[in-house]
Amino acid sequence: MQLTRRQLLGASLLSLTPAGSVMAAPKAGSDVLVLGAGLAGLNAALMLEDIGYSVRVIEGENRIGGRVHTAKESDVPGHPEMGASGIGESYARVLYCAKRFGVEMEKSRPRTEPRKNEVMFHVRGEGIKEQDWADHPLNPFINEKLRNTKLSSAGFSIYSDNPLPKGDLEAWQNGQWGEYDISIYDHLIKQGISKQAIDLAFNTNMSYGTNVHDLSMLMGYQSGNMIRTLYSKEGGFSGPALAAKGGNQRIPEAVANGLKSELILGQHIDAIRSHSSGVEVTTREGKKYRAKYCICTLPFSALRHVHMDPYLEGLQGEAVAQLKYTPVFQIHFVPTRPFWEDDGFAPSMWTDRSTGRFMALKNDPENPDKITSHLAFVNGEMAKFLDRMTPNQATQYMLRDIEDMRPSAKGALKPVKTISWNRNVFAGGAYAYWAPGQITRFAKELRQPAGRVHFAGEHTAVINRGMEGAMESGERAAMEVMDRLG
Numbered sequence: 407m408q409l410t411r412r413q414l415l416g417a418s419l420l421s422l423t424p425a426g427s428v429m430a431a432p433k434a435g436s437d438v439l440v441l442g443a444g445l446a447g448l449n450a451a452l453m454l455e456d457i458g459y460s461v462r463v464i465e466g467e468n469r470i471g472g473r474v475h476t477a478k479e480s481d482v483p484g485h486p487e488m489g490a491s492g493i494g495e496s497y498a499r500v501l502y503c504a505k506r507f508g509v510e511m512e513k514s515r516p517r518t519e520p521r522k523n524e525v526m527f528h529v530r531g532e533g534i535k536e537q538d539w540a541d542h543p544l545n546p547f548i549n550e551k552l553r554n555t556k557l558s559s560a561g562f563s564i565y566s567d568n569p570l571p572k573g574d575l576e577a578w579q580n581g582q583w584g585e586y587d588i589s590i591y592d593h594l595i596k597q598g599i600s601k602q603a604i605d606l607a608f609n610t611n612m613s614y615g616t617n618v619h620d621l622s623m624l625m626g627y628q629s630g631n632m633i634r635t636l637y638s639k640e641g642g643f644s645g646p647a648l649a650a651k652g653g654n655q656r657i658p659e660a661v662a663n664g665l666k667s668e669l670i671l672g673q674h675i676d677a678i679r680s681h682s683s684g685v686e687v688t689t690r691e692g693k694k695y696r697a698k699y700c701i702c703t704l705p706f707s708a709l710r711h712v713h714m715d716p717y718l719e720g721l722q723g724e725a726v727a728q729l730k731y732t733p734v735f736q737i738h739f740v741p742t743r744p745f746w747e748d749d750g751f752a753p754s755m756w757t758d759r760s761t762g763r764f765m766a767l768k769n770d771p772e773n774p775d776k777i778t779s780h781l782a783f784v785n786g787e788m789a790k791f792l793d794r795m796t797p798n799q800a801t802q803y804m805l806r807d808i809e810d811m812r813p814s815a816k817g818a819l820k821p822v823k824t825i826s827w828n829r830n831v832f833a834g835g836a837y838a839y840w841a842p843g844q845i846t847r848f849a850k851e852l853r854q855p856a857g858r859v860h861f862a863g864e865h866t867a868v869i870n871r872g873m874e875g876a877m878e879s880g881e882r883a884a885m886e887v888m889d890r891l892g
């Protein structure tokens with residue numbers, strides 16, 4: 407089914423009905439299984455329930471929220487986010503749910519971008535202060551603008567000169583931009599950027615992707631188009647400016663608490679069967695759940711290990727098997743003394759080593775200048791490398807790396823929490839990304855219903871990304887199912 411803008415708008419308005427209100431008489435016997443209790447699944451369940459359908463949500467983990475995951479205060483002081491952190495002002499659905507279910511929002515706690523003058527660069531074996539970067543001999547850029555860009559922002563700076571029509575956030579999938587569906591490496595080489603500059607500024611600590619050869623430039627342009635459309639002066643929104651008080655996980659938890667539907671945790675879905683009169687979902691724990699339709703929000707990195715009957719065919723089958731997920735590995739540390747005061751460098755580091763981005767987090771509302779923890783946030787190839795070790799080996803490896811770069815940190819960092827999104831069987835990576843050629847090949851096929859199974863999840867979103875993309879996709883899938891249930 408193709409959704410028109412009018413239908414989409416209609417659904418958005420439906421989801422804006424006050425708590426507890428029912429837009430239509432309950433439809434006895436109508437029954438939908440929602441697979442996954444992340445934002446996509448919860449939003450789909452909420453919309454269906456609001457209309458009066460009976461819904462059951464099944465989740466593999468013993469917690470709500472999926473890739474929205476806040477650390478416990480007892481694990482990491484200041485309970486930083488281990489999954490999604492920044493909520494933009496344009497995240498209408500996320501903010502609506504927070505409001506409807508009483509979650510207070512506050513200014514976001516800076517994470518991925520440390521405050522100005524609080525980051526140093528450690529590249530090619532040398533520690534460099536932020537203010538010295540533009541004129542430093544290791545700065546590989548000839549282009550004036552890029553020379554003056556912080557290394558931590560160079561990756562995104564290439565998406566701003568964007569060929570996609572500003573304001574048309576569906577354009578990236580309309581089939582007209584295939585010439586940009588090539589690797590960002592090939593694109594940058596065409597732009598005359600040196601291999602050395604590509605490796606340092608774009609192949610290191612990539613936000614999306616594993617390396618510069620396996621990320622589509624068209625995906626980069628889609629992100630850039632979204633940023634310049636929504637977060638520019640005309641767009642009127644600000645970037646990842648907000649967070650939920652107490653942690654972002656409070657939002658999916660509050661939605662789940664507000665649902666009247668049954669929500670079953672700890673059931674690892676093993677098989678999904680779609681037949682002429684319904685769907686049947688089987689779990690490893692030996693349970694079977696049946697319904698007329700199902701909305702599957704499992705990331706494809708998890709779905710590819712679920713037995714689908716009938717087998718997903720053609721390009722959709724290929725998409726489930728091949729869509730990529732960014733590997734992310736994190737280690738959280740508590741500083742036992744302010745080692746940064748001893749060597750005069752900034753407390754945060756952007757490195758080209760296994761430590762990745764090393765962020766000083768300030769998460770004490772009573773004392774906003776206090777560094778409560780450090781987070782080594784490692785993406786891409788380096789995250790995959792750390793994944794090959796046990797968590798303890800990876801921690802020791804990283805500690806040696808940090809102490810080698812900053813001898814003043816020796817003995818001053820206590821590791822408290824390790825998380826690999828890649829190794830999490832229910833995630834298989836942090837977020838979906840598109841390899842060169844994949845958008846052209848299967849972007850549209852990937853979200854088509856297969857029999858009675860409908861697909862949602864951030865990977866199926868068109869207009870938004872991240873948390874809001876997940877909500878958008880849950881809304882679309884809920885409408886598809888409503889259409890069929892009548």
Ligand SMILES: Cc1cc2nc3c(=O)[nH]c(=O)nc-3n(C[C@H](O)[C@H](O)[C@H](O)COP(=O)(O)OP(=O)(O)OC[C@H]3O[C@@H](n4cnc5c(N)ncnc54)[C@H](O)[C@@H]3O)c2cc1C
Nearest residue numbers: 442444445446466472473490491492675863864872873876
């Ligand atoms: C480190 C990190 C940083 C991020 N930063 C941001 C950010 O700053 N801003 C932003 O907007 N977004 C960010 N994101 C992305 C955002 O978290 C996701 O896009 C969004 O939460 C995805 O929601 P979803 O419902 O599509 O998927 P999920 O949240 O993954 O939900 C799917 C659910 O399905 C369950 N599941 C999977 N397989 C099975 C199975 N076999 N059986 C049963 N259950 C199963 C999972 O446990 C999960 O609960 C970040 C993500 C990560 C990991």
